[in-house]
Amino acid sequence: MYEDQFNIKNKLSMGPHTLEISPSLYESNRKRLVEELNKMQKDSIVVLQGGSNQPIYDTDASYLFRQESYFTWCFGVVEPDCFGLIDTVSGDSYLFVPQYPVEYAVWNGPLPTLEEFKKKYKVNYINYVEHLGQTIKELNRSALLVLNGLNSDSLLKTKEANFEGIVIFNVDRISLHPVISNLRAIKTSFEIEVMKYVIDITSAAHRHVMRTARTGLYEYQCESEFLHYCYKNGGCRTVAYATGCGSGVNAAVPHYGHAGHPNNALLKTGMLCLFDMGASYFGYSADVTVTFPAAKPGVSWVAMHLLANRVLLEQLKKGGLLQGSIDEMVDANLAAVFQPHGVGHLLGLDVHDVGGYLEGFPERLPTPGLKHLRTARKLEQNMVVTIEPGCYFIDPLLDKALKDFNLSRFIVADSLKRFRGFGGVRIEDDALVTENGMINLTKVPRTVEEIEDWMAGKNDHKYGPVRISDFSFDR
Amino acid sequence: MYEDQFNIKNKLSMGPHTLEISPSLYESNRKRLVEELNKMQKDSIVVLQGGSNQPIYDTDASYLFRQESYFTWCFGVVEPDCFGLIDTVSGDSYLFVPQYPVEYAVWNGPLPTLEEFKKKYKVNYINYVEHLGQTIKELNRSALLVLNGLNSDSLLKTKEANFEGIVIFNVDRISLHPVISNLRAIKTSFEIEVMKYVIDITSAAHRHVMRTARTGLYEYQCESEFLHYCYKNGGCRTVAYATGCGSGVNAAVPHYGHAGHPNNALLKTGMLCLFDMGASYFGYSADVTVTFPAAKPGVSWVAMHLLANRVLLEQLKKGGLLQGSIDEMVDANLAAVFQPHGVGHLLGLDVHDVGGYLEGFPERLPTPGLKHLRTARKLEQNMVVTIEPGCYFIDPLLDKALKDFNLSRFIVADSLKRFRGFGGVRIEDDALVTENGMINLTKVPRTVEEIEDWMAGKNDHKYGPVRISDFSFDR
Numbered sequence: 048m049y050e051d052q053f054n055i056k057n058k059l060s061m062g063p064h065t066l067e068i069s070p071s072l073y074e075s076n077r078k079r080l081v082e083e084l085n086k087m088q089k090d091s092i093v094v095l096q097g098g099s100n101q102p103i104y105d106t107d108a109s110y111l112f113r114q115e116s117y118f119t120w121c122f123g124v125v126e127p128d129c130f131g132l133i134d135t136v137s138g139d140s141y142l143f144v145p146q147y148p149v150e151y152a153v154w155n156g157p158l159p160t161l162e163e164f165k166k167k168y169k170v171n172y173i174n175y176v177e178h179l180g181q182t183i184k185e186l187n188r189s190a191l192l193v194l195n196g197l198n199s200d201s202l203l204k205t206k207e208a209n210f211e212g213i214v215i216f217n218v219d220r221i222s223l224h225p226v227i228s229n230l231r232a233i234k235t236s237f238e239i240e241v242m243k244y245v246i247d248i249t250s251a252a253h254r255h256v257m258r259t260a261r262t263g264l265y266e267y268q269c270e271s272e273f274l275h276y277c278y279k280n281g282g283c284r285t286v287a288y289a290t291g292c293g294s295g296v297n298a299a300v301p302h303y304g305h306a307g308h309p310n311n312a313l314l315k316t317g318m319l320c321l322f323d324m325g326a327s328y329f330g331y332s333a334d335v336t337v338t339f340p341a342a343k344p345g346v347s348w349v350a351m352h353l354l355a356n357r358v359l360l361e362q363l364k365k366g367g368l369l370q371g372s373i374d375e376m377v378d379a380n381l382a383a384v385f386q387p388h389g390v391g392h393l394l395g396l397d398v399h400d401v402g403g404y405l406e407g408f409p410e411r412l413p414t415p416g417l418k419h420l421r422t423a424r425k426l427e428q429n430m431v432v433t434i435e436p437g438c439y440f441i442d443p444l445l446d447k448a449l450k451d452f453n454l455s456r457f458i459v460a461d462s463l464k465r466f467r468g469f470g471g472v473r474i475e476d477d478a479l480v481t482e483n484g485m486i487n488l489t490k491v492p493r494t495v496e497e498i499e500d501w502m503a504g505k506n507d508h509k510y511g512p513v514r515i516s517d518f519s520f521d522r
Numbered sequence: 523m524y525e526d527q528f529n530i531k532n533k534l535s536m537g538p539h540t541l542e543i544s545p546s547l548y549e550s551n552r553k554r555l556v557e558e559l560n561k562m563q564k565d566s567i568v569v570l571q572g573g574s575n576q577p578i579y580d581t582d583a584s585y586l587f588r589q590e591s592y593f594t595w596c597f598g599v600v601e602p603d604c605f606g607l608i609d610t611v612s613g614d615s616y617l618f619v620p621q622y623p624v625e626y627a628v629w630n631g632p633l634p635t636l637e638e639f640k641k642k643y644k645v646n647y648i649n650y651v652e653h654l655g656q657t658i659k660e661l662n663r664s665a666l667l668v669l670n671g672l673n674s675d676s677l678l679k680t681k682e683a684n685f686e687g688i689v690i691f692n693v694d695r696i697s698l699h700p701v702i703s704n705l706r707a708i709k710t711s712f713e714i715e716v717m718k719y720v721i722d723i724t725s726a727a728h729r730h731v732m733r734t735a736r737t738g739l740y741e742y743q744c745e746s747e748f749l750h751y752c753y754k755n756g757g758c759r760t761v762a763y764a765t766g767c768g769s770g771v772n773a774a775v776p777h778y779g780h781a782g783h784p785n786n787a788l789l790k791t792g793m794l795c796l797f798d799m800g801a802s803y804f805g806y807s808a809d810v811t812v813t814f815p816a817a818k819p820g821v822s823w824v825a826m827h828l829l830a831n832r833v834l835l836e837q838l839k840k841g842g843l844l845q846g847s848i849d850e851m852v853d854a855n856l857a858a859v860f861q862p863h864g865v866g867h868l869l870g871l872d873v874h875d876v877g878g879y880l881e882g883f884p885e886r887l888p889t890p891g892l893k894h895l896r897t898a899r900k901l902e903q904n905m906v907v908t909i910e911p912g913c914y915f916i917d918p919l920l921d922k923a924l925k926d927f928n929l930s931r932f933i934v935a936d937s938l939k940r941f942r943g944f945g946g947v948r949i950e951d952d953a954l955v956t957e958n959g960m961i962n963l964t965k966v967p968r969t970v971e972e973i974e975d976w977m978a979g980k981n982d983h984k985y986g987p988v989r990i991s992d993f994s995f996d997r
Contacts, residue, residue, distance in 0.1 A: 061784075098579060104681055106678070111764060111781075125782070127781060152916075155778075156777075265537050270753075279746040279747070300629070305630060306602060398583055
């Protein structure tokens with residue numbers, strides 16, 4: 048019945064012009080998780096709780112539902128209020144879905160039946176949430192593994208599974224989080240396919256915006272073009288993070304686009320646009336500004352960052368803005384004046400993906416220029432990272448540096464003046480770490496010539512073919 | 523400095539092609555509130571806490587910030603983490619904004635100065651949040667009035683102001699909520715201007731989608747067109763509620779478009795589209811499906827609903843789907859089988875606006891057909907309401923009715939069969955109650971002929987002129 052009503056029959060897709068995700072993606076993640084856990088635990092059950100709708104304050108309107116990322120990684124379920132179990136002994140997966148009253152179907156449409164849910168998500172067992180406790184009891188394993196860890200970027204706690212009756216079980220809050228977070232940092236071929244898709248759509252939308260943006264438009268009108276392109280052509284209903292479309296001086300604001308600065312400035316002739324926008328598809332994130340790839344597995348992320356800093360300082364010196372010894376500038380951490388953020392971060396389900404700081408991996412460094420890095424790990428094969436060197440002219444940072452002799456001695460103050468209010472530049476790529484090096488998944492024009500050609504309507508086929516067979520919808 | 527960087531200088535607007543909201547809107551609301559409160563309280567201070575960013579689970583990404591509606595109503599502030607005071611003795615308003623560390627400006631851009639905040643929102647006093655307690659102490663009134671009430675639609679509690687040190691004051695949690703909620707139900711001329719604007723944009727976007735929708739598109743691609751139109755042309759970054767674009771049988775699902783049914787069906791030839799979409803502009807909501815206006819002040823909303831039910835039953839009888847006495851059908855509540863929802867609701871900052879059930883006004887009726895009504899009040903001048911009669915063929919409701927002799931005796935079962943899977947129809951208007959009757963603020967084609975003409979590209983100027991001077995952006 049459910050199948051009859053929807054063209055998309057139990058598939059994780061937004062139509063044949065979009066990527067169809069196989070439930071094997073989640074099956075493969077669960078298998079990896081069980082293998083890892085079996086190295087340390089005797090017999091246990093992983094218990095995960097999916098996300099719920101988030102109401103807007105006291106109203107009966109909600110934010111558009113987004114599934115919790117660890118739950119997505121294990122089960123791919125797009126509906127709210129579910130639980131999932133993974134038995135580490137048998138490897139079996141159990142999905143528990145809410146049983147709504149009959150009235151639910153009147154207001155919200157037919158729910159898939161249990162059998163349809165089972166088929167859609169390819170789990171071994173399916174039941175209603177009310178049977179969760181009884182199922183766990185019958186499995187009779189020695190521990191329940193639940194998520195309890197801090198996100199190393201937000202410092203917020205993960206969503207720990209909780210249900211009536213959990214107190215009678217032996218709950219292990221420690222073991223699961225580091226293992227699953229590390230697995231999330233290394234992508235499978237299934238995941239890489241989805242990330243390629245969402246980065247493809249994002250790249251195409253960036254190219255579309257580059258041709259649309261013109262003097263006299265507001266920044267948010269470019270944002271709107273991007274959102275529309277990703278949703279209409281790629282089925283991406285949400286973006287991975289608040290879209291930032293800074294022009295001119297706003298290009299120097301890394302998190303531009305929030306409520307206080309909602310992309311509401313006018314594009315004026317001669318201004319640079321720094322557009323940081325990434326779509327999200329079935330939970331997987333893209334994060335693109337433009338492009339600049341380099342590096343290979345085994346390289347430390349800290350070293351990458353320091354190298355980018357050195358290149359930045361060398362170029363600023365070449366441009367006459369800095370003077371003196373590059374080594375001394377590095378020691379004085381001068382680069383952080385111009386690029387206060389890290390050179391990039393892990394990317395996956397979350398735009399700032401988990402796995403950056405885990406026990407057994409390098410700890411966060413206390414040094415001023417390095418403490419903001421979202422990871423200090425060495426790169427590993429099948430990580431996906433952003434590479435986003437930037438150079439900004441941020442008044443409070445410049446003012447502070449000019450007052451600090453240890454920094455000001457390198458700065459050619461007169462030359463710097465010309466760049467006040469200039470904004471900034473960031474070129475941000477999404478790259479896959481392979482055995483032999485990096486593959487840049489981003490397909491946008493980079494050099495001055497490439498950008499000018501693209502904006503003039505040339506080179507339509509240079510960046511494609513776009514994965515999706517048919518981009519023929521009018522935009 | 524802040525003014526220099528933005529084309530929009532301390533204005534509540536998204537550029538000259540969009541509506542500029544005067545801070546007098548909020549000043550006028552506060553004045554009305556003080557007048558009401560002075561009828562009952564001796565001397566007090568209204569304390570309101572604005573909304574904060576809502577993180578997406580444990581990640582460092584947030585939902586797009588939306589201000590809390592009562593705070594918007596009083597202050598219009600678009601930034602998070604603020605507090606506001608209104609002194610009922612002097613009528614003075616106080617706004618308290620967060621003082622972020624210097625680093626904030628590096629990442630998020632310059633904050634307006636205190637003076638700029640004061641000018642932007644036209645409050646009497648401005649300071650940082652840390653001075654809130656001291657200011658209240660110095661005002662030395664006999665009570666603090668904070669919000670503590672249930673939203674009659676969601677049954678969730680309002681956001682009660684809370685700050686360190688509040689315990690030393692005499693806090694009144696009772697008085698404020700009913701007064702402010704009732705004031706919110708009756709709109710001022712300032713508010714009506716904003717609501718007209720957001721309904722204008724919404725109407726124009728609906729008309730645009732009607733010309734864009736075609737066989738072979740997915741429902742969500744029509745949603746994307748709507749969102750893009752409202753944002754790019756009208757500066758509406760968010761919508762008032764989850765956009766529902768039901769085609770065919772999905773048109774019978776009142777809350778279609780949620781995560782479980784994300785507008786992902788294909789538009790097929792001959793299907794009806796029921797698109798329920800409304801933009802939001804500086805917090806004010808539109809809520810439009812199509813159109814059908816009637817009524818005037820003093821009329822009870824319950825009577826309106828019952829009248830709509832009777833018309834529905836009469837038409838279904840005329841169409842050969844029902845048989846027997848209309849009065850007996852009304853007594854048996856047969857209409858709820860075809861229209862399970864109420865005929866409309868209050869509209870304002872919230873799509874289901876507050877003020878529906880307050881002490882001193884009619885209580886929620888327990889009758890099956892009436893318990894879902896979002897208000898039982900009489901209409902008053904300057905209320906804005908939706909009028910949204912619908913008729914749906916919802917399988918679980920039809921099956922239940924056919925098994926119930928008290929209902930099935932009216933149903934011509936053979937005729938009804940033809941409409942299984944047909945979906946449904948809803949025509950939803952946003953209307954202003956005036957002294958002499960209703961003004962329909964919605965401007966979309968309604969009759970078969972009007973719809974066919976519009977979709978064929980005719981009558982461009984029939985529904986305008988659109989308020990906004992220049993809709994010349996390419997769409």
